[in-house]
Amino acid sequence: MNKHFSMIDQWPDKKKEGMDRRTFLKLASAAGLVMSLPVLNWSDGASVIAASGEDDRYVRKARYWKKLEHKQIKCQLCPRQCVIDDHERGYCGVRENRGGTYYTLVYARPVTYHTDPIEKKPLFHFYPGSMAFSIATAGCNLNCKFCQNWEISQVTPEQVNSFYMPPEKIAQMAKEYDAKTIAYTYNEPTIFYEYMYDTAEAGHREDVKSVVITAAYIEQEPIKELCKVVDAIKVDLKAFSDQYYKDVVHGELKPVLDAIETIHNQGRWLEIVYLVVPTLNDSEKEIKELSRWIMRNLGPDVPIHFTRFFPQYLLKNLPPTPVATLERCKAIADAEGLHYVYIGNVPGNPAENTYCPHCGKVLVERIGFTVRSMKIKNGRCPYCGTKIPGIW
Amino acid sequence: MDRRKFLKKSVLFGGTLWLPRILLPSDRISSSGKSRVVIVQDAKIFHNRHVDSDRLLNLLDLSMQTYFDVDVPLRAWRKIVHPGEVIGIKVNCLSGHGSTHKELVDAVVERLLQAGIRANDIIIWDRLNKDLEEGGFRINYKGKGPRVFGNDAVGFAPKLYVFGQAGSLLTRTITNLCDGIINIGLLRDHSIAGVSISLKNLFGAIHNPNKYHLNVGDPYIADVNAFPVIRQKVRFSIVDALEAQYHGGPAYMPQWRWKFGGLIVGRDRVAIDYTGWQIIESKRKAMGFRSLKEEGREPTYIFTASDSEHALGQSNPKMIETIKVTAS
Incomplete structure (x- = not known):
C-alpha cells in the first residue's frame, strides 16, 4: 500500500472561538513539515507517529564528541566541529547537548x-x-x-x-x-x-x-x-x-x-x-x-x-x-x-551506458534508472576480456 | 479593592499617579528622526531574590509611557494593539532559569487585556512546548486565559520565505494566528552571535535556526528579521533585562549574570540591540573580560540589519535617542 504524507493546508480561522481540544490536538499532531519525497511504502511493521522530540526510543548517546567546560560539548563527527551549549543543537539540528552529554535524536527514526x-x-x-x-x-x-x-x-x-x-x-x-x-x-x-x-x-x-x-x-x-x-x-x-x-x-x-x-x-x-x-x-x-x-x-x-x-x-x-x-x-x-x-x-x-574502456563496446545499457542489458561476465568485458572495476 | 481592581483603575484613570512625573521626558518620538530606545531600571525590583510583580508592572508602565510620551499606560498600548486583534508574545525560554520572566509576561498580558485584547486572543509562544514549560509557563491550548504553546504544536506554514542568504519556513503562530507580535527577548551574551537580544529572538519564529549561526549570524539574523511577515507583524520589542548575562550565553550561567533590574523597550529592534550590546560590553569590561570583537564574535549582524538592503532600524549611535529612566 502506498501512503503519502500531505501538507496541512487547512487551518482554523484565527478568530474562531470554537476549536475544541480534540480538533486542536488532531491538527497539532499532524502539523509540521512533511516531506515531498518518493511515494512511501506502508508496511505492517511500521507505524507513523506524531512528531515529538521527547520519545526516548530515538535518543541515543552520540559518537564522536568531547566535553568542554561549562557543559559545552564539541562535536567531532563532521568538520564543522560545532561547539554546543547545554540545551542546544548543532548545525545538523539532530544532535543535542543535554546537560553536557551529546545525543542523537534520530536513532531508529526514519522519515x-x-x-x-x-x-x-x-x-x-x-x-x-x-x-x-x-x-x-x-x-x-x-x-x-x-x-x-x-x-x-x-x-x-x-x-x-x-x-x-x-x-x-x-x-x-x-x-x-x-x-x-x-x-x-x-x-x-x-x-x-x-x-x-x-x-x-x-x-x-x-x-x-x-x-x-x-x-x-x-x-x-x-x-x-x-x-x-x-x-x-x-x-x-x-x-x-x-x-x-x-x-x-x-x-x-x-x-x-x-x-x-x-x-x-x-x-x-x-x-x-x-x-x-x-x-x-x-x-x-x-x-x-x-x-x-x-x-x-x-x-x-x-x-x-x-x-x-x-x-x-x-x-x-x-x-x-x-x-x-x-x-x-x-x-x-x-x-x-x-x-x-x-x-x-x-x-x-x-x-x-557503461562502455568497455578498451574495446569501446556497450557493457551495461541503461535508460534512466532501468538497466536494459547487462553483459559484464565475471567482472570482465565479454568482448575483449578487460577487467571492469566494480561489484557485479 | 484587590490588586487587579486597583491596577485596572490605575491604568484607566491615570497610572502615572504612581510614577514620578519628573521622570517623564517631553520628547516626542522620533522628533529628530532618531530611533528612540528607553531603558528603565528599578533598584528595588527584586525582593528576596524574587521579582516584585507590582514594581515590575510599574516599571513596564514607566517604560511604555516614556517611550510613547503619554500619561496613561493604556494610551501607550493602544498605539501598538487594537481591540479584537490576536497578539502573540514571543518569549525566550531556551535557557531554563534564564528565560523570559513570567512576571514580565503577566504584566504585558495585564496591559493587553486592558487595551482590549481578549485573553484567548493572546498567544504566548516560543520554539517548543518543552522550552516553555522549562521557562515556567503552562501549556494552554484552549483553557481560560492566554493560549501558550510552542511551534511544535502548530507547525510551520508551507511557504518558504527567502531574503538574502536565509530561506525559512515560519511558524503558523506568526503567519496564521497572530495579527501582531510583542517581541520579548533577553539581554544576554551569545557564544556564537555575540549577543542575543531582540533581533535574534525572532530565530524562534523559523524552522531552521540551527543553520544560521555561521559567521556570528551575519547576515542571517538580519535576513530573517527582513522577511516581510516578521517585518510587518512585530509591533514592539521589550527586552527583559531584569537579570542579564554578559558571558557564557545563551546557556544559563549564574556566575556571569547580574541584576540589571531593568527593561529596554522600543519599536526599532536594531537600535535596541545596539544599545543592549553596549550594555553588555560595558559589563564585560568592568568584569575584566575581552570585548566581543576581541573574542571574534562582534555582533556585526546589527550593522547589517541597518544597511540599505535590510533597513530594519538604526545602528548608528548618533541616530539613536536613548532615554534612561530610573524608577523611584
Missing part, C-alpha cells in the same frame, strides 16, 4: 523508506539492476542552495512525521522487499551515523549490503570506522572550488576530498557525482582540475557522474543545466583519461 533502483543513487558499478531499500532521517550538516530534499534535510526531527524502525527492522524489511542493499540516502547520512552504523551491521547479519549516499563532509575517524561496515559509498562532490562550497553549500572542499581519498584507500567501492550548476561550477578549468585530481589521487577507474541541475529550493534563478554543458564536462574528463564518465538526469543519453 521515509522506499525501494529504489540502485541506479537512482546513482551507483552504476555496484550490482546493476538491483534494488536498494532506502531510508533517511531529518537533518543535514550542510545547506545546499539547490537541495531537492530540503523539506526533510533542512528540518529538525520534530518538524516531520517519522517512523520507529530499529536497525533489525530495516534489515528484515530490506530482505522482505528483496533488496540487495540498504541505502542511506535522501538526506545526509553522516548526521544519523549511529543509526546507519548499527543498521549496516544488522543488514550484514541478514546478508543485505549497505551503500551510503553522502556529501562526505565528515571527519577522518568516523569515515574510516564507517568503511568497516558498509560496502559502497557514493559521494556528491558539489564542486571543485572552496568558494562554491562556502557560498552554495555552506561547507568546505578540503575535508570532502580527504574523505574521498580515505574511502578509496579503505577499499570501499566509490563513485562520485558532480551536479553541474550552470555558471557556478561548470567552467572548463574547474572540470579539468577535478578530473586531474581524480586521476592523480584515485586513478582512472572511479566512476564520475556529471548530473543535470534543476532549479530548486534557494537556487531558482538558474536554468536547468544544458545537456551540451554536461557533454562538455564528460569530454573534458574523458580527455583527462578517466575511464567511466557518465551523464545523469538526462534519460536516454548514451552516456548513461
